[in-house]
Amino acid sequence: MHIAIFGKTNSGKSTLMNLLTEQTTSMVSPKPGTTTDPVYKNMEVDGLGPVTFIDTAGTADETELGEARVARTMKVVDEIDGAILIGEVGDDILEPLAKKDLPVLKLNRPFPERNEILNSLTALFKEKKKAPGLFDGMDMGEHLLFVMPQDESAPKGRLILPQVQALREVIDKGLTATICDLDTMDGAIEKLAEAPDWIVTDSQVFSEVYKKKPAESKITSFSILFARAKGDIDIMVQGAKTLRSLPPDAKILMAEACTHAPKEEDIGRVKIPAMLKKRLGEEITVDFTRGLSFPENVGDYDLIIMCGSCMFQRPVVQARVAKACEKNVPVTNYGLVIAEAKGILDKVDF
Ligand SMILES: Nc1nc2c(ncn2[C@@H]2O[C@H](COP(=O)(O)OP(=O)(O)OP(=O)(O)O)[C@@H](O)[C@H]2O)c(=O)[nH]1
Ligand code: SF4
Ligand SMILES: [Mg+2]
Incomplete structure (x- = not known):
């Protein structure tokens, strides 16, 4: 607060x-x-x-x-x-x-x-009304499987903040969770008496996890949980879907809340821009902004992609969504855009 x-x-x-x-x-x-x-x-x-x-x-x-x-x-x-x-x-x-x-x-x-x-x-x-939580809409007692691979860009010996916040909310909300990596996912599911109600995955392994998941488990990602809690999920899903119609010379803004020094495998700096170029062509322009700075010229962009924004208060994310909508610019976040790029956005449960 x-x-x-x-x-x-x-x-x-x-x-x-x-x-x-x-x-x-x-x-x-x-x-x-x-x-x-x-x-x-x-x-x-x-x-x-x-x-x-x-x-x-x-x-x-x-x-x-x-x-x-x-x-x-x-x-x-x-x-x-x-x-x-x-x-x-x-x-x-x-x-x-x-x-x-x-x-x-x-x-x-x-x-x-x-x-x-x-x-x-x-x-x-x-x-005043309580701000929405990450797991609103999930019922007390439901079991979640968290798939959390830790790659080169993960902080040494710690978890990234979205995962920490999600774990804390599992306890607060009376849910239970099992944690695994992509390689240990099958074994983790075998150990459970029933298929998990939800699978929450790191967006980067969305399609791999989707292929392995039991049919009855619903699937979402950490980024999507944050889009629901802090942004506007409907607007942001529509934003991700605009990848289907963006021109080859599209101008895209990546807005990351963190100010960590980007590493080689950085999702915002490297992986998503590469995915966008693969999908839309090499002609696109990708600009970056960090922390609280957000350009005045949002209207110049064809799409704004925010990170999960776990570091931001809800009002900051809401203000960014509102600014984009005011200028008719589609807005989305990392997880949603990855789900769309990997062709599984329509299969995700919100
Ligand atoms: N008489 C009196 N003086 C006060 C009171 N509270 C603060 N002051 C004095 O008012 C002056 C300004 O206080 P600040 O707290 O620096 O005011 P500010 O709003 O932060 O000022 P800026 O940072 O310049 O915008 C200081 O000299 C304080 O000692 C009070 O209740 N009574
Ligand atoms: S602020 Fe954004 S980039 Fe930083 S940890 Fe949270 S979701 Fe990731
Ligand atoms: Mg002062």
Whole structure:
């Protein structure tokens, strides 16, 4: 959950950030424009779980570079689940918050006690609907088989974040899971009393897993679970299907949330572009963007392909889907595009 603090310069945003996090997270000074870039701090809040508080540069900043600072603050609105507003705040902030129907806590100086503020936040967010989970629509007690090959680009000795998040949600949702590699998949299924209800696979081995799966098991991928939970699955399935009609000189944008250094076998940098060229021809253009930067000229593209975006809050993914739709640009994600490229998109269960 991301909660940003907004207010005019010198309103006490950084003071509040330090009060909430009980440490000197942000610099405080009587000089307007002290905070220049958003400052992020993670904190566990009783009743809310892990929260990232974001201190922002003040609005109504008339100092040198003020305009650039305000622009960075406005971008934060795309990332958040809620906001704390200090004092009088302009329509430049109020309107986008209202448009997204985000919960807002209004505070004035002098600030209430820290616990009082945290309790108000917890109460405010409890009223708002819970964000969708990865396994919504699956029933408690269902058994899942996770096929998770770890290739050269996997981090040493660890699992990638989408897999970690999925494992955690299995427990939270009262599901059970068996984990295997592609080579050990047959043996894993043999050990089960019944075929798994669902097979969740790494998208890269989609077609191999599909061939091996018991007829009664439904199949999906980690990326598709993330498309369901964070994006808009219907729009993104349609986006993947546009591969069927893209021109040979198509312009495609790959948007990856992570900022890891790409390795030789990188899925976003190497494997998917190679698949796209095989399908559409060598004439296509593939551009890349990373992290929170997202180009203004989305309308210039014929297709936008996002990663699973496990690092992003749902609002960021939703904002990207909305931006693409506004410009009539199809949008999808890695898993869906791989399923389409391998010819099994129509056989996947959503
Ligand atoms: N009198 C009084 N001063 C306060 C209060 N809270 C903060 N201040 C002072 O107000 C000044 C600005 O506080 P900051 O927390 O840096 O304000 P900010 O909104 O982060 O400012 P920018 O980063 O410049 O946008 C500092 O000198 C603080 O000590 C308060 O409740 N009462
Ligand atoms: S943010 Fe994207 S690239 Fe990074 S681990 Fe998550 S899904 Fe993979
Ligand atoms: Mg500040």
